[in-house]
Amino acid sequence: MRSPLRPLTRRGLLTGTLGSAALLATAGALTGCGTKGAQQTEAGCKSDDLSATEKKLAFSNWPQYMDVDEKDESKRPTLDAFIAKSGIQVTYTEDVNDNNEFFGKVQNQLAGCQTTGRDIMVLTDWMAARMIRLGWIQKLDKAKMPNVEANLLPSLRNRSFDPDSELAIPWQSGLAGLAYNAKVAKEIRTVDELLTRPDLKGKVTALSEMRDTMGLLLQSNGHDPANFTAAQFDDALNKLKKAVESKQIRKFTGNDYAPDLAKGDIAACIGWSGDVIQLGFEDEKIKFVVPDSGVMLWSDNMLVPNKATHRANAEELMNYYYDPAVAAKLAAYVNYICPVKGAQAEMEKIDPDLAANPLIFPDEAMLSKSKVFMALDEKQEKEYEAKFQQVIGA
């Protein structure tokens, strides 16, 4: 064997370094002056509405967010009824798994004023707010959606990113609050208990979703998540930091806390009402708690992106799903908070137990404790998100 690597050493290293420098230089030359801004305006990105001639609608939603027939999973009763009634052919795709991931999927098209091939996409409040801020969302015609106008829950009106409810129409809503497994932990009442009680040490998780976790902490400090200052945010963040440093908080999670809570690896957590109800059906020891200081109310919203060519069809579908009878059927399947007034009365006919469940039809007392996180501008979003990520360790 020849003596290894002798020729590679110095010359190789030098070539490598020069090569990398050349690579960077070419990169700079190739991409010229960086990237263009993603900001658009609705007017600058106008598209014709072909709804009158094309009875079509492409609808992107999250998995398990639409009722299916118990006997035949390929049938979707409420959606099929809409197709039959309106004659609009709906292409329903369950391709939203994660807000950030979906943003990555459509961002190049929307930033470049191109079509995404979707007429409705369902995204969570903060992502909807970001897209609205970037000018990527079409304004809807409220006159074509009388049901929405009449039946949208009052607590979901007047949201800061869409004050007139004409850009983002809630599909389903939910609460972010506390949950615990009574097999391994005593009852928990407040956020402070979650963050400091010694018997829970190392068995607590919080959500990596900044608005939900920080919203609850802001409320526990007596501040309003819908309207807070940078100093108040820092206060709440310090509280969280202490809990992380004392190892009270085991980790930050997305939906994946649910199986761990069921197994008892996690005793208590910040979680979402929909998940916890589902777990509660299987094991009544798993309970959702609305802390006295307040809970966070979030929604997943139907949005019509720029360059979507079937806006009127989309409006017809939104109007249809705000019919209380339809909304009740949907809520009976998905078990999230129904954003439609009057659906509770309809639910009585389907399943009285569900109609009485405050996590599907919250009562006034609960709604008065719920807040929607304030809309952030780009600078705030980046700053807060960076601070929060620093504390949760990413």
Next chain:
Amino acid sequence: MTALAHVPTSSGQPAAPPAARRGRYRLLPYLLLLPGAAWLLIFFALPLLQLAAASLYDPSGSLSTGYALTWAVGNYPDALQAYWPQFVRSFAYSAIALVLALLMGYPLAYAIAQKAGRWKNLLLVCVVAPMFTSFLVRTLAWKTILSDNGALVGLLRDVHLLGPDGRLLATPIAVVLGLTYNFLPFLVLPLYASLERLDYRLLEAASDLYASPLRAFRKVTLPLSMPGLIAGTLLFFIPATGDYINAELLGTPNEYMIGNLIDSAFLVRLDYPQGAALSFLLMAAILAVVFVYLRKAGTEEVL
């Protein structure tokens, strides 16, 4: 790779073919290379260039205003300053995992190659079989194995290796175990290929010359398995260092590795310059480690 080195080249052949034929054949290797090269250019080199440019964008840019290329070299020291602990952690975890994997993998590869007899193929399938399920599913399975209320933790508590409230999940131990398990086959397979070719008569000769078994291993087996060992350690170490699934699923934020930060920079914080700078820093750090390693352990066959 050894085999290729011994293929006689046209210049070494005593009777050269006629010039016209040789001319035609001279181009052939390049033509054969073309699809692969085009693939690499479009899907590897160009994105890499784009990433390199992104790492030099003005960090004060944003999604809505766009990013200007201002040759902001400061992104690199900034990223390093903010996240050096995660860098150190990434290398520490994958180094520990590598040692564990070597302790398990070398005897395993040796046993399969030299001692397994007719079970050889079955054992090889056993090493590869876990790869038939997705990486994610395998890692999730480890969550069940290491669960606080699982059998393993119960046993460790009973023998007082863990305190009554001790746990494995969400600790550095779980992350290192996950890394070790997930990348073990990448270490074992090249090692097996090397050890399988080991001529047992060489060991007999060593013992005829009064070498102790240990010495025979050190002087015969180990040097002959070097190419497999080096290829295996590289195949293990490089992806393990950049991994983020194990830290995400089995660890906590306190165990996050550099991959987790790159993921969050690109997808959550939308800080593209920082994400790109972190990616290049990771590449540079791995290249540096590999370079030093190859100089020390040295074999040209890997390069």
